Amino acid sequence: MLDLLLDPAIRAWVVIPIFIITFCVGLCRHYVSQLIASTPQLDRDVLMRTQLLQRARLLRANGRFLPAAAFNARKQYFISEKNGVLTKKKEEHKDDAPVNPMQDPSMMMNMVKGQAINYVPMVVVMSLISWAFSGFVIIKVPFPLTIAFKPMLQRGIALSTLSASWVSSMSFYLTCVFGLRGLYSLVLGSANYVDETSAMLQQQQAMARQPQQPGKLYQAEYDALQVSSHDWALNPRSEDDDDGMGFKDDLALVEKNLLASWQ
Amino acid sequence: MEELRELQRSHERKSMRIVAIARQNWSAVMGSGDEKWGFLEQIFTASLDMPNAEDVRKRCLQALEKRFPNSQRVQRLQAMGFEADGQFQKALDIYNEMLEADPLNPAILKRKIAVHIGKDDIPLAITALNKYLELYSSDFEAWQQLTDLYIDTQDLQNAAFCLEEVMLSNPHNHVYYCTYAEVLFARGGSERMTQARRYFAKALELNPTSARALYGLHLASARTMTKGSKASEDVATVADLRDGSKEQLLALYEEQGANPTHQALLPSVLVGSGKQ
Numbered sequence: 246m247l248d249l250l251l252d253p254a255i256r257a258w259v260v261i262p263i264f265i266i267t268f269c270v271g272l273c274r275h276y277v278s279q280l281i282a283s284t285p286q287l288d289r290d291v292l293m294r295t296q297l298l299q300r301a302r303l304l305r306a307n308g309r310f311l312p313a314a315a316f317n318a319r320k321q322y323f324i325s326e327k328n329g330v331l332t333k334k335k336e337e338h339k340d341d342a343p344v345n346p347m348q349d350p351s352m353m354m355n356m357v358k359g360q361a362i363n364y365v366p367m368v369v370v371m372s373l374i375s376w377a378f379s380g381f382v383i384i385k386v387p388f389p390l391t392i393a394f395k396p397m398l399q400r401g402i403a404l405s406t407l408s409a410s411w412v413s414s415m416s417f418y419l420t421c422v423f424g425l426r427g428l429y430s431l432v433l434g435s436a437n438y439v440d441e442t443s444a445m446l447q448q449q450q451a452m453a454r455q456p457q458q459p460g461k462l463y464q465a466e467y468d469a470l471q472v473s474s475h476d477w478a479l480n481p482r483s484e485d486d487d488d489g490m491g492f493k494d495d496l497a498l499v500e501k502n503l504l505a506s507w508q
Numbered sequence: 509m510e511e512l513r514e515l516q517r518s519h520e521r522k523s524m525r526i527v528a529i530a531r532q533n534w535s536a537v538m539g540s541g542d543e544k545w546g547f548l549e550q551i552f553t554a555s556l557d558m559p560n561a562e563d564v565r566k567r568c569l570q571a572l573e574k575r576f577p578n579s580q581r582v583q584r585l586q587a588m589g590f591e592a593d594g595q596f597q598k599a600l601d602i603y604n605e606m607l608e609a610d611p612l613n614p615a616i617l618k619r620k621i622a623v624h625i626g627k628d629d630i631p632l633a634i635t636a637l638n639k640y641l642e643l644y645s646s647d648f649e650a651w652q653q654l655t656d657l658y659i660d661t662q663d664l665q666n667a668a669f670c671l672e673e674v675m676l677s678n679p680h681n682h683v684y685y686c687t688y689a690e691v692l693f694a695r696g697g698s699e700r701m702t703q704a705r706r707y708f709a710k711a712l713e714l715n716p717t718s719a720r721a722l723y724g725l726h727l728a729s730a731r732t733m734t735k736g737s738k739a740s741e742d743v744a745t746v747a748d749l750r751d752g753s754k755e756q757l758l759a760l761y762e763e764q765g766a767n768p769t770h771q772a773l774l775p776s777v778l779v780g781s782g783k784q
Contacts, residue, residue: 292644293643293645296643296644296645296646296647297645300673303676307676308676311675311676315668315669319672500705500709502713503709503712503713504752507752507755
């Protein structure tokens with residue numbers, strides 16, 4: 246089969262411009278998102294909630310290292326009938342509607358901004374490129390590829406007999422968009438805004454962090470704390486109490502163990 | 509430069525080293541592109557610890573102010589400079605102004621507490637720290653600071669409470685156990701003494717060569733014995749603990765090659781093991 250011969254002008258006027266355009270658009274995106282990025286404002290309620298819940302969780306997890314009186318005092322502080330902190334919060338937030346991140350205007354705004362920065366330039370440049378450079382192949386990858394790669398590498402060209410190694414301008418653009426990440430981190434430092442995967446990850450995390458229903462959270466913590474009882478880790482316990490689980494981790498025999506280690 | 513970067517990552521407080529590096533390689537620091545600002549901040553905070561480092565401090569602050577004229581972070585550094593010079597009122601003014609803009613900023617709230625401590629106004633520092641902990645109740649470093657303040661003012665009951673919080677946050681740190689046991693010991697009472705003994709033992713289990721915990725264990729077990737321990741308590745174990753801790757202490761001093769006069773003194777300080 247005869248090989249295609251590409252005009253060298255294609256290299257000078259198509260491949261390199263696409264590369265430069267993509268790179269510059271990425272740079273602009275970085276600076277624009279830096280400009281409009283808003284620092285998340287801490288909300289006093291949310292802050293206190295997370296801190297409170299974290300403290301209660303720690304008490305449940307590590308409470309056995311405290312003396313019984315100290316543990317019970319804290320438990321009372323959290324869940325006593327009359328004025329336990331969790332008891333009150335649980336009642337207060339009982340009927341709160343689940344907080345939907347979509348309804349939170351600032352959240353929404355952030356997401357819209359992020360999307361706009363990511364997708365508007367992409368669409369614009371894509372249409373520009375398909376308008377200016379469509380209808381021909383511009384490079385050839387130096388290895389043979391199966392036919393399945395054709396729709397990926399030859400977007401905009403419907404030639405069934407063309408070898409799959411040839412790449413069209415549109416596909417080259419897309420490859421550049423996703424492949425320039427390393428170059429950006431070289432130019433802009435590692436914490437750049439161009440990296441879409443990290444941006445998406447952050448968004449997901451923000452969503453996960455946004456508690457859906459504060460009342461539920463309080464209720465769950467309240468219940469968990471209520472059933473947790475104090476079992477002092479440093480109490481001497483006779484060995485037949487042991488249920489065979491994690492005997493080594495049992496701190497009850499700390500004094501005896503210490504003596505044994507001194508022998 | 510590599511060392512600066514390393515120290516920045518590990519948050520080590522080797523101020524002397526940092527300032528020395530900065531003095532030697534000032535031009536390299538200034539020529540390090542965008543990384544420069546982080547270095548400057550690091551060098552500035554390090555130079556606060558050092559006497560005779562005003563020149564470095566001034567240079568850092570000037571460069572930072574020129575680049576970030578309205579930055580909160582630079583403002584904070586400036587105020588920290590005032591603190592280091594003992595101009596507490598000036599620092600407080602800056603902090604208060606910044607808090608008006610952002611009343612929940614934990615770093616600024618903590619700086620204010622640090623000002624109170626610097627002024628030696630412990631009661632005020634305690635109140636401020638308590639307020640801070642109402643907001644950030646799981647900041648265990650703040651609990652630790654509060655513990656120190658309470659111990660300074662001999663308020664052992666509150667100190668114990670704070671220490672319990674610290675222990676909750678990290679139940680595998682022997683220092684917390686040891687301090688907690690000391691507080692229990694200092695408060696006295698037979699039940700607390702037993703608890704203190706156990707916590708000393710726990711601390712020793714985590715760090716077998718802690719002389720501080722060994723002394724504590726020795727004293728606490730001696731005390732629980734003389735206090736007329738309850739029948740349920742295993743007298744033999746306690747005696748073993750007392751004697752064992754003494755032996756361990758002697759061995760530890762031997763091993764560390766302590767001053768011979770100290771070693772000779774040691775047995776007379778510790779409670780004898782011949783009795784009972």
